Amino acid sequence: MFFDQERNGIRCSIILSFTDERIRIMWTKFWDMHSGGGLKEDPIQFIFIEAPADEAVVVFYNRFKHNPYRVTCSCCGEDYSVSCHETLLQASGFHRSCPMNKDGKYISQNRNKNSVGSLKKTPQGYQTAGEFRKRKDVLIIPKKDIKKEERHGVTPEQGYVWVD
Numbered sequence: 001m002f003f004d005q006e007r008n009g010i011r012c013s014i015i016l017s018f019t020d021e022r023i024r025i026m027w028t029k030f031w032d033m034h035s036g037g038g039l040k041e042d043p044i045q046f047i048f049i050e051a052p053a054d055e056a057v058v059v060f061y062n063r064f065k066h067n068p069y070r071v072t073c074s075c076c077g078e079d080y081s082v083s084c085h086e087t088l089l090q091a092s093g094f095h096r097s098c099p100m101n102k103d104g105k106y107i108s109q110n111r112n113k114n115s116v117g118s119l120k121k122t123p124q125g126y127q128t129a130g131e132f133r134k135r136k137d138v139l140i141i142p143k144k145d146i147k148k149e150e151r152h153g154v155t156p157e158q159g160y161v162w163v164d
């Protein structure tokens with residue numbers, strides 16, 4: 001089930017699981033939207049942080065010193081698309097060309113006749129978690145790699161910053 005959450009100015013489309021009646025959001029994905037025509041952390045396009053969105057945005061800012069919701073170019077919109085997921089597999093499945101099971105969850109295996117749902121073709125085709133992790137445009141920051149001080153601080157609002 002999908003819905004949008006707005007909390008502390010953090011917008012996130014959240015995938016909820018009611019399997020145990022608790023909301024477990026463990027990973028936040030920052031997908032560079034090429035606002036203004038370039039990658040903000042070139043060559044990285046996808047940054048996965050093992051934390052709920054509001055905390056992950058703080059970690060992001062402390063590490064990269066720019067707000068992911070910054071708008072580099074007003075016609076392109078925000079620098080990153082931010083989304084929250086239960087697991088790294090669900091956060092990355094689309095980009096790994098993983099097939100989905102009948103509940104709409106990505107499964108970590110090459111497509112077979114038992115999988116359903118539309119497989120989004122990517123130039124490289126299906127990738128294992130290991131292959132995906134090694135991509136130059138992917139950065140994965142697990143909980144153990146997040147320093148205590150990176151979890152705290154204020155993320156300043158950053159608006160339109162395009163300079164010709």
Ligand SMILES: [Zn+2]
Pocket residue numbers: 035036037073074075076077
């Ligand atoms: Zn633009």
